[in-house]
Amino acid sequence: MKIGIVRFPGSNCEVDVWEAWRVLGQEPKMLWHQETSVRGYDLIVLPGGFSYGDYLRTGAIARFSPIMEDVIHFAHEGGMVLGICNGFQILTECGLLPGALLRNKDLHFLCQPQYLRVERTDLAFTSLYQEGEVIQIPINHGEGNYSIDDAGLKELEENGQVVFRYVDKTGVENELGNPNGSRHNIAGIVNRTGNVLGMMPHPERVVEEIVGGTDGQRLLLSLVQAWERRMQYGA
Amino acid sequence: MLKAKVTVTLKKSILDPQGSAVEKALKSMGYKVDEVRIGKFMEVTLPEAARENATEMMHEICHKLLSNPVIEDYSFELEDKE
């Protein structure tokens, strides 16, 4: 599987994502933000970090990086794109995903383990999870407060575009389990066609027990499996 | 030279936690204020060459980069720089 990880100036989780894939047996490539083509890739990952310092707004400047034009094109043609944290922010800024990520409601940056409920498992990103399963993936952001207007929210929910929701330990979505004030406890969403996923939690941080857990593994492995299936049976 | 003074504010319907935090702080310090909203203020200095279609260009810049229309409004004024 050909995985490209886009490295923007100021990205800082790109190596972690790279290492995570390697732990799972893949050999991803780093893509410099100034490249202009992502042809030939099976998956593009926009990693976490502070692209361009996250100055102005998170993800705002990165979206104009040379490579993004082709990433957008790639996504429109059905290419798989995964945006993690800053990557999610970039995806909303460039319009591949709806809404915006605002400052956390209590204004603090938060780095902590977080319970998530998997809302959909019919996606290439999540097929190895159980529907409704509660998993633990850490968050690490100052601006993860998912915001969208009422109409947009309604649409998201009706189309089942919410993939991960913040929940408490018991799997219930409530205020307590919502670390940043996101509407409807949204932690990750997918586009209508199911090929672009943006999420604030960091799955790449939980693929090895020794550094905190393995709940992120199945997300990455789902993608590999989906790709294998596609190779086997065609698109 | 020209200077564009841009203000970018969160749309009314969007919660502004930073503003509310400042509001609370001011109230607890004993100041009588009703509400605080926080946005951005930017000064963009333009070269002489940009004068002709400065307004148009600033709208474009504001729309594309300086604000995110999903959550923010912008406005600007152009002034001749001393």
Added chain:
Amino acid sequence: MLKAKVTVTLKKSILDPQGSAVEKALKSMGYKVDEVRIGKFMEVTLPEAARENATEMMHEICHKLLSNPVIEDYSFELEDKE
């Protein structure tokens, strides 16, 4: 009701990393700009009761909380709110 529109800007000689990042981005997008400086814009709504010494109070608030005089300057305008 009164509204105070406050702008807080970094002092001239203080580095503005945000502004330079945006400046570079605009330039690389092909816009002709000379310089960008980024500050804050705040709207403070005051109750009727504060009208009398609003100016004084705003100076105090700006000095104490809304800006850090170590690195920032502020200015404000008071206007009657519609």
Added chain:
Amino acid sequence: MEPRIWREMGLTDEEYERVKVLMGREPNELEVGIFGVMWSEHCSYKTSKPILRRFPTEGPQVLQGPGENAGIVDIGDGLAVVFKMESHNHPSALEPYQGAATGVGGILRDVFTMGARPIAVLDPLRFGPLEEENTRRLVRGVVEGIGGYGNSIGIPTVAGDVYFHESYRGNPLVNAMAVGLLEHRHIAKGVASGVGNPVMVVGARTGRDGIHGATFASVELSEESEAKRSAVQVGDPFMEKLLMEACLELIQSGAIVGIQDMGAAGLTSSSCEMASRGDSGIDMDLSLVPRRETGMTPYEIMLSESQERMLVVPKAGCEQEVEAVFHRWGLEAVVVGKVTADGMLRLLENGQVVAEIPAKALTDEAPLYHRPTREPEYYARLKEQKLDGVKAQKGYGEILLDLLGSPNLASKSWVYRQYDHQVGTNTVVKPGGDAAVLRVRGTNKGLGMTTDCNARYVYLDPYVGGALTVVEAAQNLVCVGAKPLAITDCLNFGNPEKPEIFWQFEQACAGIAEACLVLETPVTGGNVSLYNETNGEAIYPTPTIGMVGLVENLEQVVRNRFSEPGEEILLLGEVSGSLAGSEYLALFEGVEAGALPPLDLREIKKRLDFMLSLIKEELVMSAHDLTEGGLAVALAEMAEGCGARVSVQGENELELLFGERLGRILFTVKPQDAGKVQELAQHAGVSVTRLGESGGEAIAMTVNGVMMLEVAIADCQRVREETLPKALN
């Protein structure tokens, strides 16, 4: 020249005379300014050096001791750990966010300038009383600033400590330590050598930031410093991230001879130190230095403390290579001069010489002072204060909860939740552990790291207290299974011109030196921050110790929480502590006094070695050292998922439950291993006492068979967790 001028630049009349002798002529104003900063306490260590010389700095593991930008210690496999600690106290008092942020930025540069990739930041912090609004403002700003820089550049902040005390009111301490990893073959140094090699300025442009920053850090805080506000700089972590990547790439390319960051006194200190270390001279044309502002004078350019800049000496002919690397990262790299043979720092402006100073006159020839010391009046008085009469004023259970909820003992998760402590995905033991542990990729090893200092102990008995800072750091490392390797320090004290303060300094350093010797943890570098006073009142002497240790086998890392019910709880060391200088005494009696328990470093070394050997044998299920709050507090801290029943014997209940005495470790073993552990203890000649076992939902403690306290672990956790958020949100 008018005396006013050199005095304003921070030189005394005698120092000015010395300058004239070294120069062989009258210096001009620019030269005086350069001497002024280089001979400031901050850059020259003129009062502290004679004392610091007593630190042990050697050991088979030490690859680089004091004198470079950071120390380097071997960890085997061709790898080494690079680390250093520094203070940013005064800037943080003026602008907490930027002060703290640039503190992190500065210490990271010290580490990557050695060729190491930074892997962690630690942040020891000291503030005034938490009840005060000004303290809260500072805490919020400082924590946000550290996170703002560290999170953004992508280096995890993994440990630190936070204390609140009267003496830091108005003079908070913001220390920052950085740890990096490198391969031996990539070690870079801050030297300028090879006549004709170019000298390049790389990174951010120079502005009028922080001019006088270095001299400013060497004077007391006063109303007046409010006016010197430009001394605060703004950090740009994004720029630093690019700079770091570019520098590491450059160092590994082998194109450079030397590299040094521009910290305090910017271009001045970096150029003369590099020249001096290389026994060379440097010629620089200041008009070539890229500037952010117009109209800057040579003085301003030389003294600017603009952040995120480096001075690089590449091999002649490699200029283009350097430029290319930096351009790829979107950064500037400009040749501003060259290395010469004559040992002079020669500055030009548009080709005209504007200053010419022997480089070594600025560094090696800086004056040294042997300041007088005097034992302060309080020392004997507080030591002799009798504590026999102290009686519990409420139930022991309530006392425990009060202690757990007191600002110094309460959980610091409000702080470290705001730090990305996982980026890099190497963090094995996160903040909340006794020491942080990071894995070393490609090996089965881990690095332990911690910062510690109980300033109250140091105040009461600077010698013993100084030694105890090292002991505490070592015992924290041992508790996670790391063998202590070496230390860095940040020596925060008051005005050394006062004999009582200098006595504290001298005594504390002597204690640290002795402990480092016995515990075999040499000093590889550090930082001195003097003049920490507000309106004539000094802070408590706070020699923060940063220690790194090696975990040989990551699978053997030990945590400080009971893992399951039914573990045997054992105590290594004395069962009873002392109320002298204890948190109990301060909190309930409002007294900070007493004679600290006698210190036997050799005994402590024996215990630490014993503990490490148990861990190596995989006999230890969990371990935690006893510090503030004594046995009861340590037990409550270990009881996160599971309670404990413990009984102790002894005379004084308060001392048994809440008395403090370092060098003690609480640990658990499987019941079937308890006998073996006792045997090994006997063999090693250390005392291990069985206290009880883990289990249940409460901490229950009996003394001489009488139940003293029984507190639900849920309550312990609640009070521990709620203090900081309540005060700070």
